[in-house]
Amino acid sequence: MPETIxxxxxxxxxxxxxxxxxxxxxxxxxxxxxxxEILAENPKTVIFGEDCxxxxxxxxxxxxxxxxxxxxxxxxxxxAESGILGMSVGLAMAGFHPIPEVQxxxxxxxxxxxxxxxIARMNYRSRGTLPMPITLRVPSFxxxxxxxxxxxxxxxxxxxxxxxxxxxxxxxxDAYHLLKYAATRLDPVIFMEPKSRYxxxxxxxVTTAVPxxxxxxxxxxxxxxxTGSRVAREGRHLTLVAWGAMVSRCLQVAELxxxxxxxxxxxxxxxxxxxxxxxxxxxVGKTRRAVVVHxxxxxxxxxxxVAQLITQSCFATLKAPVERVTGFDVPYPSGDLEDEYIxxxxxxxxxxxxxxxxxxx
Amino acid sequence: xTTNPVLAAVDDDAATLTHQQLRELYTLMAAVRHLxxxxxxxxxxxxxxxxxxxxxxxxxxxGSGYAVDRTRDFVFPTYREMGVAxxxxxxxxxxxxxxKATWHGGMYNPLESRFAPIQAVVAGSVLxxxxxxxGQTLEGHATGETGVAMTYFGDGASxxxxxxEAMNFAAVMKAPVVFFIQNNGWAISVPTERQVAGGSxxxxxxxxxxxxxxxxxxxxxxxxxxxxxxxxxxxxxNGPVVIEAMTYRRGPHxxxxxxxxxxxxxxxxxxxxxxxxxxxxxQLLTEGVADEAFFAEAQRLAExxxxxxxxxxxDLGPRPGAEMxxxxxxEPTPALQAQATTWREESEHA
Numbered sequence: 001m002p003e004t005i006x007x008x009x010x011x012x013x014x015x016x017x018x019x020x021x022x023x024x025x026x027x028x029x030x031x032x033x034x035x036x037e038i039l040a041e042n043p044k045t046v047i048f049g050e051d052c053x054x055x056x057x058x059x060x061x062x063x064x065x066x067x068x069x070x071x072x073x074x075x076x077x078x079x080a081e082s083g084i085l086g087m088s089v090g091l092a093m094a095g096f097h098p099i100p101e102v103q104x105x106x107x108x109x110x111x112x113x114x115x116x117x118x119i120a121r122m123n124y125r126s127r128g129t130l131p132m133p134i135t136l137r138v139p140s141f142x143x144x145x146x147x148x149x150x151x152x153x154x155x156x157x158x159x160x161x162x163x164x165x166x167x168x169x170x171x172x173x174d175a176y177h178l179l180k181y182a183a184t185r186l187d188p189v190i191f192m193e194p195k196s197r198y199x200x201x202x203x204x205x206v207t208t209a210v211p212x213x214x215x216x217x218x219x220x221x222x223x224x225x226x227t228g229s230r231v232a233r234e235g236r237h238l239t240l241v242a243w244g245a246m247v248s249r250c251l252q253v254a255e256l257x258x259x260x261x262x263x264x265x266x267x268x269x270x271x272x273x274x275x276x277x278x279x280x281x282x283x284v285g286k287t288r289r290a291v292v293v294h295x296x297x298x299x300x301x302x303x304x305x306v307a308q309l310i311t312q313s314c315f316a317t318l319k320a321p322v323e324r325v326t327g328f329d330v331p332y333p334s335g336d337l338e339d340e341y342i343x344x345x346x347x348x349x350x351x352x353x354x355x356x357x358x359x360x361x
Numbered sequence: 362x363t364t365n366p367v368l369a370a371v372d373d374d375a376a377t378l379t380h381q382q383l384r385e386l387y388t389l390m391a392a393v394r395h396l397x398x399x400x401x402x403x404x405x406x407x408x409x410x411x412x413x414x415x416x417x418x419x420x421x422x423x424g425s426g427y428a429v430d431r432t433r434d435f436v437f438p439t440y441r442e443m444g445v446a447x448x449x450x451x452x453x454x455x456x457x458x459x460x461k462a463t464w465h466g467g468m469y470n471p472l473e474s475r476f477a478p479i480q481a482v483v484a485g486s487v488l489x490x491x492x493x494x495x496g497q498t499l500e501g502h503a504t505g506e507t508g509v510a511m512t513y514f515g516d517g518a519s520x521x522x523x524x525x526e527a528m529n530f531a532a533v534m535k536a537p538v539v540f541f542i543q544n545n546g547w548a549i550s551v552p553t554e555r556q557v558a559g560g561s562x563x564x565x566x567x568x569x570x571x572x573x574x575x576x577x578x579x580x581x582x583x584x585x586x587x588x589x590x591x592x593x594x595x596x597x598x599n600g601p602v603v604i605e606a607m608t609y610r611r612g613p614h615x616x617x618x619x620x621x622x623x624x625x626x627x628x629x630x631x632x633x634x635x636x637x638x639x640x641x642x643x644q645l646l647t648e649g650v651a652d653e654a655f656f657a658e659a660q661r662l663a664e665x666x667x668x669x670x671x672x673x674x675x676d677l678g679p680r681p682g683a684e685m686x687x688x689x690x691x692e693p694t695p696a697l698q699a700q701a702t703t704w705r706e707e708s709e710h711a
Contacts, residue, residue, distance in 0.1 A: 046499065072499050078533055083488055083526035090492020090510070093435075093477065096499070098492075113523075117482050118489070124688050125466035125478045131691050163689050186691035274694035 021207030028198040030172035031061045031137075033206075034179040035099065039069045042097060045183060047074045049084055049101030049137075058103055059139055059198055081107050085114035085136070089122060092132045099183060101137045105192075106149025108138055119188045120163030131186040135179070140168065141245050141295050142342055143196030145335030152332055153296035155243075158190045159273040159305070166272040168192040170247035172202040174230070174270060181226045192272075194245035229276035231283065235265035238289040238352055241280065241306050243269040246293045246343065253348045262352065272302055280306065281313035288314070291323045291351045293343050298326045320358030325351035375589060378582060380650045386427060386581050387641055387651065388659045390419040393444040394638050395663035396453065396670060400443075400460065404616040408675055409460045413441045417579075417611030420637035421543045423448045424584030425511065425606070428592055429475070433508035435493055437477045437486040442513050451476055453666075454673030463677050484521035487512045487540070491527045494536035494601075509595040511539040511588075517548025519562045528601070532569040537595035539588065540571075540603045543578060545610035546632060550623040563605035571601050578606030579637040609633040682708065 056063030142151030254264035292303035307322035422444025455469030466478025490512035566573035591602035686701035
């Protein structure tokens, strides 16, 4: 990683008082603004996908970008995901920085050959002569009562593939900065946007966390680097590890747990590959207890990887096995059952309770 | 065999090939024939672990590859395009290294060679050609100056959905792509009639509004002229072209294949038609373009070249194991770097 990046800090937590450069934006607005600036800053970036052009995307993430930047930079493709991703490979080979959109998580499946066999491997196959600077935006996870294949959590699939990097922002500020960061990388990044959080507003400081600039207040205790995780809430008794839409839920849980005197730390992983193992070690080294929360099914989910990383670094001091609170090993259910499937506050509290009540022997 | 005219072809006045060019085509075909046959022998001798011969497809490959402008065009091969690579002047040790199991994509530089890394996924790179070609459109080259992508695939690959998506995308975007199909009659053991509905791959082009040519793939001059027309059509901004070169896979699918399980020698003899190399030789003799001394010299050059490539291949040692790790990303992850460190320590210790 470039040294200039590792020192950059995100300080979303320390922005209670709006400062210059801080705006209240929804994640949709933050992403849209990031894309607008990316297009302006790098003439080789192109945005495309189904309905990304005139419509501005079904979630309006690309709203207005075609009108502003032209049909060559922002365009609609035919309705075929393998085509979109295969085309991205060729554009990258021709020197472009494609930012394709797959309209919904489940629509990445028809493109899996192009993602796994082509995008992820072209740099390797070509011995580094054909990098794939592709940022694949995927509206991800559940929570919006959508039809089948519109609520999938694919992070474990993508993270398992050599050659891919995977990131998921949990708030507008991170969404803005992580997207701008991803779009300047030379490696392919799967950018998983928590679609249920598109419309929640939050402070976005557009003046910090830009490569080459210093932190705006020097507070690095909770910010974390753009390439790593972020402590979303500090606590002493237990660490909740989450990403995407589960971060805000875990913060709610932490508030409720605090009423019972349980001081919960929430670690927003952000990068699902590479995972910030150091931050996991630091946080759980302190709290000695951990619960991983994700929407994806339990078996072979990313929670297992997180649990192993924690066990590796904290085995001697852990007070209980790492607990997982996740979706179930079932196809993502219809909207009526969605709240039974996605980890809810009660299930996360039960998970915390199991860890706290664990006794050896 | 029918040849439908390319719509809007713009090089009707293009010069016919000179005698020098015809002799060059033959020299290339002879070199490819000898290197290809030798590579099968290398496998039998244990010099390389496997090879996918293109025996019988020399005219289709050399004729099309000869039409590529290496200053601006780009070719997207499969794993059976040795003849195209040779016609385009690739470093053949770098090309053949994929069959030595040195590196999957080959050791040549794809950007300098204008030849994408060797592609093992059937139809995997057809869409890449469309993306690359659309990139040329986005670059805004002057009319008649744009680079053209040529993507190779076979009758078997034409069954893949990516080929449909690629043709549709290319037609919608008017991308300068030549879809070059070598219909060699066989997808491993499955003959074309069990593979391709609708009569031919070329016939499908009409459904996308793409002009198509079906050409005698064993006639190197016909293939060259068809490809040249297609390039001119693309370069002039008219969108993609489909070429289906009708040829025959005279050898096995690969050195691991046994064609005796699905076709007889008699069937091979009847279906293969004329040998493209022998046919071209007779044509050059008849037309007085070349004499026996020329053919003998071409064979001598081919043998000399094969010896040099074989020596180069035999000398290729394994790549450093560290490349397994260092070439995955442009910016390696800490976890991968840690794995590389562990690998190095443990392998050195052992």
